[in-house]
Amino acid sequence: MLSEKIKPQVAGILMILVGIISFLSFFDKSGIAGRIFLDGFRFLIGKSIFLLPPLFLLGGISFLKKGRQKIYLPILLGIFLLTLGVSGIISTFQLLQIKDTVGGINQDQLVIEKEGGIIGYLITLPLEKFFGIEVTLIINLAVIVIGGLILIQFLLPEKEKITTEKEPSNSLIRKIFAPKFKIKEVSPQNEVSASFPEEKRKGPEIFTQPQISGIPLAKDLKIKTIEKNNKIAYQKPPLDLLEPDRGKPNSGDIKANSVIIKRTLQNFGILVEMSEINIGPTVTQYTLKPAEGIKLSRITALNNDLSLALAAHPIRIEAPIPGRPLVGIEVPNKIRAEVRLRNLISHQVFQNSPADLLLALGRDVAGSHVFADLARMPHLLVAGATGAGKTICLNNLILSLLYRNPPEILKFILVDPKRVEFPVYNQLPHLLTPVIFNVSQTVNALKWLIGEMERRFDVLSEAKARDIAAFNETREEKDQTMPYIVLIIDELADLMAARSREIEAGIVRIAQMARAVGIHLVVATQRPSVEVITGLIKANITSRITFQVASQVDSRTVLDMAGAEKLLGSGDMLYISSDISKPKRIQAAYTSEKEVRRVVNWIKKIEKPTEQTTEDLSESLEKTLTLTEETTESFFEGGDDPLFEEAKKVVIESKKASASLLQRRLRVGYARAARLIDMLEEKGIVGPGEGAKPREVYFGTEGGKE
Template sequence: YFTFPIDFEASKTIAAQGIGGGYLGSFLLEPLRSLFGTAGTAVALFAWILLSLSLTLNIPVLELFAWTPAFWQALKRLFQKLFPPREKPAPRTEKPVSIQVPELKTPTPVSSKPSEVHSLFTEPPPDLNWVLPDIPEILNIGQDIEPNDEFDQHRAKVIEDTLESFGAPGHVVEINRGPTITQFGIEPDFIEVRGQKRRVRVSKITSLADDLALALAARRIRMEAPVPGKGYIGVEVPNEEIALVALRDAIQSPVFKRLKSPLRFALGRDVSGKAFAADLADMPHLLVAGTTGSGKSVCVNALISCFLLHNTPEDLRMIMVDPKRVELSGYDGIPHLLAPVVVDLERVVGVLQWVSREMDLRYHKFSDAGARHINDYNKKILREGGKKLPYLLVIIDELADLMMLAPTETEKAITRLAQLARATGIHLIISTQRPSTNVVTGLIKANFPARIAFATASGVDSRVILDQPGAETLLGRGDMLFQAPDAAAPVRLQGVFVSDGEIDKLVRYWRFLAAQIKGPVGGTSAAGTPDTKMPAIPLKQKEMFEDMKEETERDPLWEEAVELVRMEDRASISMLQRRLRIGYTRAARLIDAMAAEGIVGPAKDGPQPRQVLDQKPEDPLNKE
């Protein structure tokens, strides 16, 4: 046992009795006490003991305390088992408003002619306002998986041993467990090269990704070198069991509640298990891509559910395009839709042109009101007693089909909306399962800085979406990389999950409420276009998209060029360039247009001019 005498005389008395440290200990104690004092001597002796143990056992001093984290974790689990915490109820931000609505009656059939449709909107609506649904009644709460700390420590030891065996030593400084993967933070150690100690290069550790996957018996691992804002390399290893990230848990998180925008949405949880949310108004458009079965459709449904849970039809209107006919058709009948879900590809170009015209009309309204943004315009118009303009969200489920049918018109319309529609409150969400360069063109990608990449088949597809590899190592089933417009590197997330039952309850809620509020929603567009037919009328594609046709404008030099070709009785690009003093591109476009009109014939081999087929039209007065 240890003795600590009060003074030197007491030390000699204890030594004479044969206990304590003896005379040697008393003569060593007195100089230390006079030099460091009583407390300093105790600290020095304790350090002396630790150093002696380290030298005796031939292990570092820090490893003497390696057992303490596991000991405290065991104590913590024992305490939680003996005294389980009480489950706290989910926080409620506001008291839900209950609506007393009369019993639904079967509506009488109404003719679907436009003249009779507009007569429905003349009926005065009852005094009943839109009420947002109660989140606990619509969404289910998720379940967390208990982490296995011992297994994580074992995998960390395997990583350190593997790196040591390949001559790239490093030690794990941080372990972050997420719902899908566990991130091990590795800090490179020093190695001796030519008598000097140098830190292991980052590239040497990242090149051992396949060897680490073999040692960990993992399907695939992803390395992030270095982790942004951290001083280590992130090794992301898949978990044995994937935790389900419920949409309700993400919506009720503090991160989501801090966002006040009506277009906020929850994306999922990151590698450390923290909820992640974003604002579509800041993006302002979103591109979603991934292979079949990677979780792309679930992500789009989760985004739509977030918007429907936090916006009434007076705040947000939607246009949905679903070429597959099965992904978004279930939302038919909700009051947020300007028209039933568009499933005919021939009408999609008309839809995009209508949205483009709506954007121009909104800009004219902003100019007349002296506003620069939709928020400024709505504040001014509400002060004057008018109706505010809602946000307009265009959701296209499959871009590849549109690009195959009409690539030029689709790319032109999407690019113009992406460049100009932000200030007018019009936003685009586009998804595709074929992220190739002929679908996600460079012009489209340049105007969609916010992108979500799910699992892809190859690194080439990952580069098309994110401009860098990484998506080919994702695990599928909601595992994603989210590239924010203001972030230097993408963030790995496990996307939120919303079941078909939750979507069905949400859609039935809005359909039921829309059936009670008769009449139009109002304020759907800048042009005052009426809403689609109410539930009493069979759902049919709205007429506002049918009158939109492709805009065709003649070149100002068209008449002069045609007259010149007929007068010369030959047609060539070089002739138009010389005589009209125009460039090659414009002259070639004029020749192609003449060929399409049947004025000139097809191109011949070599430099021979084209034949003029259609001479000057005959004068009816000169007919015999």
Template sequence: MAKKKSSKKKIISRKKIKKNPALHSETKKGILVVVSFTLALLTFLSFFNIAGTWGEYFLKISKLLFGKGFFLISISFALAGIAILIPHFKISGSKKPVYKTIVIGITLFIFSILGVFHIFSSGVNEEAGGGYLGLVIGYPLITYLGFWASLIVLLSFLIISILIIFNIPLVPLKEEEKKEVSMVKPSIILDLENIEKKKISAKTGLWHKLKGKVNEEIMRGREEKKYLPDKEMDSLLGREDISEDKRSLTAIVLAGKKKTLKGDSFDFKMPSLDFLERDKGQPNSGDIKANINIIKRTLENFGIEVEMAEVNIGPTVTQYTLRPAQGIKLSKIVSLHSDLALALAAHPLRIEAPIPGKSLVGIEIPNRSMVVVRLRSLLERPIFQESSSGLTFALGRDVAGSPMFADLCQMPHLLVAGATGTGKTVALNNLVVSLLYNSSPNKLKLILIDPKRVELTAYESIPHLLSPVIVQPDKAIGALRWAVSEMERRFEVLQHAGKRDIRSHNMAIKPEDENEFLPYMVIVIDELADLMAFNGREVESAIVRLAQMSRAVGIHLVVSTQRPSVEVITGLIKANITSRMAFQVASQVDSRTILDMAGAEKLLGNGDMLFLAGNSTKPRRVQGAFVSDKEVKLVTNYLRKAQEPDYKEEVVSDQRKNLRSGSFDLLEVDDELYGEAKNVVIQAKKASASLLQRRLRVGYARAARLLDILEERGIVGPSDGAKPRNVFIDEGTEEEI
């Protein structure tokens, strides 16, 4: 019985598909344009008696109705075709109102000209001037208003009709309004022209088109998708009817209004979104119906009954969801990973079992053609524009195409890892540019550490920097130590003010006390492996100390590495940085090092990532946003011209001075032999545990501890295999320590 019912449903759905063929809105618009110009040409030919018998009759009727204005028929059809082609018409957000407006404008245009023809003609003969229609318009006006008043009224209606047809504002727009329209029109409003009114289910994940209005879920960052599957999927997946969303484009227009941030010493104008490029193209997911049948048939061959559910088409992958029958273990489906990949000819294939928050299993298949997610399409979203946090940044789009955002204030630190060339640096650029669009220099300060010297140097001299981009490892360690001391200073400020965190402290500051304002500080390390190789103990200690305590005072870490090994991403670092961004890696071992679970080895690269939020137990697949070097250069050039940087020299001051400051010593000098050990290594100009054992006659454990203390105090360098350690202090400067 169940099979018969299902077969009936399939037959019904196929009938529905045949009765309701999918016709793209652009195709409909093209048909209207062709029809309009065809009618314009036919009527034009009839005026010269070269349109056959039809043309003769049409000319007689048109002269009777329009008089000397019979040529307006051809002009009206041509105007209608031109008006439909003009993109400016889509600003109303809906097709029907736009076409009705065109008809109203053209009708007013014809009647006003016919009325003018009539009042200029001699007498009131219906065939003179504007024909019968001109008589209907002009005769009452001449009778009650006279010649000149009638002429003024008709000419005013003529001007109004032209404004209506071409949607031209009488007063030129201001510069800010032009920017808003130019930003909104191509990215959102032009897409609404392509949006069809469909019958869809509120639970489905297919990217459907709505007509005229956009369903904005501002707080969750959801949006209706631009990348759309075939219309037949509605019937195939049994969609339910939903009413047309009635929300207007007001929320979207707000995306262009956040241009100036007040409250600083001056009004700082944020960079324009015109510096960033827009999304282009659509992903090609292949034959969706065929893939659904292959998945279902493959699982049935292994004795697993499933019910296919929604399909989500993302920029990189398409997610097919299914609901297993009762009694089916998820492990059985996961174990068929290779069989499904073979049947679908898809590699790499990823299975998410179950999808968080749903009783479904997701099978993610790479799209045949992928789409680059541009940063601009995300920064235009209201959730970003209206965010109360200055550290909100765009991640990208998930497998359903929904925009993804994150907040460093909530993380509060981020670890980025993956193989070379998988999109880590682009993700860092995406994060930094998002922050630059979200916060002014007085509210956000950056410390950029780039041992590779080529990745973050594009941000040199922007006003948000606390110091020039740091490329030397010793100065990087000094900057981390300065950040620790700055953290301690901020805690003292909060303690005296009686506040718990930086946000409550800044909100309580009066306008006359601007000097007490504490800006957020983000430290970005592009390659952690280089710093760990230089002095792993120092770097790890500083990162752990900051990660443990700096959230309350507004200091946040973003650490990136292309070597996801336990020597670089140590246990202490992982324990204190719970938010992670994993790009494609070579092996499952590397994935477990980053995420404590497998999955990153099945990613596609080019920005495809697994994002694990600190408050989540399972990662979420995201196609990261892309920002090019050209876009970064345009934004940074604007910022350099807008304001000069205000560097703090103590951030990049001499490392040895910072090391001797005593503000960050994990090991207290509690050994009575410390002074002797210091003198021994300074006089010998080398340091090793065996040297201290011989000279001080102590055991290995105590000698090693003394050596660690000397290293922490900056007197000796890190170990280098079997070679003795370097000594940084000369005999003449030993009294300073």
């Protein structure tokens, strides 16, 4: 028995052979067999025999190319109808000619001449008796058209289809009433050329671009050396250190799902018109337009009914889609595509963006790339259940910043109470201090950041610069630039359980004021409760990323709305910021620990030791972190401070008193410097504060009062 793969090839060869024999028989080059073939088919179809050689050749070639058994019958049927129609046309014209010449129909003469063959004779005479000559001619033309259309459909090469999904049903009624829509599918490899918007906005900005072919893949891009602020050259890590995207999403039978959605809504009295379908890496979004007078709450209330009808759980209804008069129904894909950081970083928007702190977030439901600028957020809260993808997201954010900024421009302070997530970044030249593990050092790091924030405000005020970007543009030497500082806390809940008052106060103080001086917070927690994410923290951190959470209550705690409990996990997230009215669903990129180690090790080998400016920052922070808890507590509770005498000496020698002065001279935080000023006032060394006026210093020397 022949296999299914061989049968079409054998049939194709046989058809080509018949076509060649029939062609050679016209010239009497195929022997007795050719003459028998010629006489037999000439008797059957008359002059239509001249159609057989090209038709058999084309049919055989089609069998060899397509190799599908189901096209045998259509091709043979097309050949039969085409020759039948041509024979009928020839017989009809012959019949018309005899009728005009003789004045009637001589059936014997028609049979003897048989220019249309016996088949044409048997078809034409009955049709002529019932319909007449004119209608017989039209019927034969219709048969020719039908046969030709069938052959054209199966002989011409197929065009690329928009989607690879099969038809939901062969029913003619189903096809007629099936909704018409446009399908957009994500391509895991193609990149897009896009320009970064020049207009700056106050809030964080999201950049999403459609997939367009023709742009070089990530593997084709070369390593570039870029300049930051036109002064610091930085060789970016090569993209080969990261893995490319893998796989392609499979959304199932999208046309059948579209019919099911429309029918289910109609069963509940909701008339809708299906619109486009967006196939993303994780979910497929079916968009629809409700009829006039339909309340959106009626559609959102049918979440469980749609989930039952589609046999998919969980589904999410976005009503309406921001900026569009449509409702989106997001159905999980049967097979998810793996989004990797490499294709996001190689994207033209990321490569050409002037933003120093651009973050690669992932891909949205339409497969478009999504980026956001941390400098415009300016702080970020990340929440989600265990295993939902928080730590991988933090790694993506860190790598995004490392691929854009040298150590002179960007510094990290990493806090990892779990002690297992961030140690890989130790000895990275971008770190101000080794990864912090305990609560006391975290409190001291927050206090140091507050002091550094106050110092930077004084520097910007003296330089008459509005923010850190304007200040760095005016610096002539690279060692005079002020680096960005990003504090990343991997687990806030553990810190809040131990020292909630100090942690909350420090985070709120930094979140309120630190944006202009280039200090930013990224805080993550796996327990999004009101005890961890307090009202003050939420009010000051408006940009939030939420991965899958356990309940709707947790979702409302982070986003102030439900939705995160219906996410799918494994990097499926909702992103919201101050300039977005509703959360945006994004599939975060996946970065393995091996990729992180490769990038970190490469930077360690390439980058030189940091300049003196950042070394001073590191030494100051290290000194603050080594402060004992007793000293810190006694200082903030009002006890004697060991730096009191030194502060007194600084104030008397400089003949002025301010918290910022003590911060710079004593390398302490703002809170401690302010407490020292209060103690000096209590001792009668300095006068009380009078608004914007400087305090008076009552001692000209250490020994006597003026």
